[in-house]
Amino acid sequence: MEYRQFNKKNIKTSILGFGAMRLPVIDGDYSKIDEDEAMKMIRHAIDNGVNYVDTAYPYHNGNSETFIGKVLKDGYREKVYLATKLPVGRLKEKADMERIFNEQMKKLDVEYLDFYLLHAVSRNSWEICKNLDVLEFIDKLKKEGKIKYAGFSFHDSPEIFKKVADSYDWDMCQLQFNYADTKVQAGIESFRYAADKGMNIVIMEPLKGGTLANDLPDELAEHFKNAKIMKSPVEWAFRWVYNFPEVKLILSGMSTMEHVLDNLRIFKNTKPDSMDIEETAIMNKAIKIVEEKTAVPCTDCKYCLPCPHGVNIPMMFGLYNSYTGFKNKQEPRDRYKNWREREENRFTADLCVRCGVCLEKCPQHIEIPDRLEELDKILYPST
Ligand SMILES: NC(=O)c1ccc[n+]([C@@H]2O[C@H](COP(=O)([O-])OP(=O)(O)OC[C@H]3O[C@@H](n4cnc5c(N)ncnc54)[C@H](OP(=O)(O)O)[C@@H]3O)[C@@H](O)[C@H]2O)c1
DSSP states (O other), rough: OOOETTSSSEEEEHHHHHHHSSSBBTOOOTSSHHHHHHHHHHHHHHHHOEEEEEETTTTTGHHHHHHHHHHHTTTGGGGGEEEEEOOGOOOOSSSHHHHHHHHHHHHHHOOOOOEEEEEEEOOHHHHHHHHTTTHHHHHHHTTTTTTEEEEEESSHHHHHHHHHTTSSSSEEEEEOOOOOTTTTTTTTHHHHHHHHTTOEEEEEOOGGGGGHHHHHOHHHHHHHHHHHSSSOOOHHHOOOOTTTTTEEEEEOOOOOOHHHHHHHHHHGGGOOTOOHHHHHHHHHHHHHHHHHHOOOOOOOOOOSOTTTTOOOHHHHHHHHHHOOOOOOOHHHHHHHHHHHHSSSSSOOGGOOOOHHHHHHHTTTTHHHHHHHHHHHHHSSOOO
């Protein structure tokens, strides 16, 4: 296992980390972790060099943290960096932070956290952070020795990413990053910005939540099958990410022992900056195939924003492109439904009133209101 040195910190993390968000469950019930199996999987990964475990307050409907507390008994706590996250989107008042943090520490049953992240920072949740002085709370936890390092995981545009990255002396940031998402959400622009600032970058969703393993469009699957260099689609996807020297750690949400074994194999002999010309060409072609399957030629330039009615237009098109480009139709639909049925802070396509302000601004000349209407019908078919 390769270990990468964090910039300006006395930390070396295994390039593969364990994400505790997609653990095996019983009877398909997301709350019921199959504890025997998941215990074996995580401890096997740690016994074979993984030294970082990532969980969060809502994972497995609140049961991931409690379970990770059990996994880290018997001397395993000392073998790993432990990360969990403050669910900033749920905070209503300042007192919530202390209450949730104490609950998390009780569930995890540990003396301190290595990494404490603001969870899923976005335009809206960043406003909550500012209003409730969340950064002061983070400083307090650091001073008290309850957390060692502070970071944030991120789900929004590069514009917001830059604001958040510049607002604090972060120890790390966690980004969604894979070869199919270079222009989706934070994308390569935020990755480059973080790298240029010398931030420590942790990657989540390296397989696009499993899509790059299981749901490749036929053309892409054929491309990998016919490539001169043989690797599984999973190995190609990880290879593309770990090739970036700025990546300190790649989190994988392994759901079966087969995933653990396969990923330990893939991550046995990794090196940054090691892709040769032929491999680079294979991956560039893969990226091109993904781009060609996109429904809307949105480049995420954000010239269309702000929408006077609050639609996050580039995010809508990013999700729609995931829907049209890959076989897994359920995940983007579920994600859209979740956003659309929120009671507050909504930004979905149905808010469009066809005012046309965006039409003049789009350099790609996309018929934005028409395409928003189309995607709303497709991603939210009950309407
Ligand atoms: N906002 C946030 O803070 C946030 C958001 C997302 C993720 N995360 C963290 O980042 C971690 C990583 O993200 P992720 O879980 O989305 O990672 P991912 O690696 O993109 O997706 C994990 C899925 O990929 C598939 N997979 C993994 N290894 C495989 C293998 N060797 N062969 C075939 N399929 C394989 C499995 O899908 P199937 O089970 O469908 O086969 C697995 O459930 C999460 O677990 C979580 O800890 C944080």
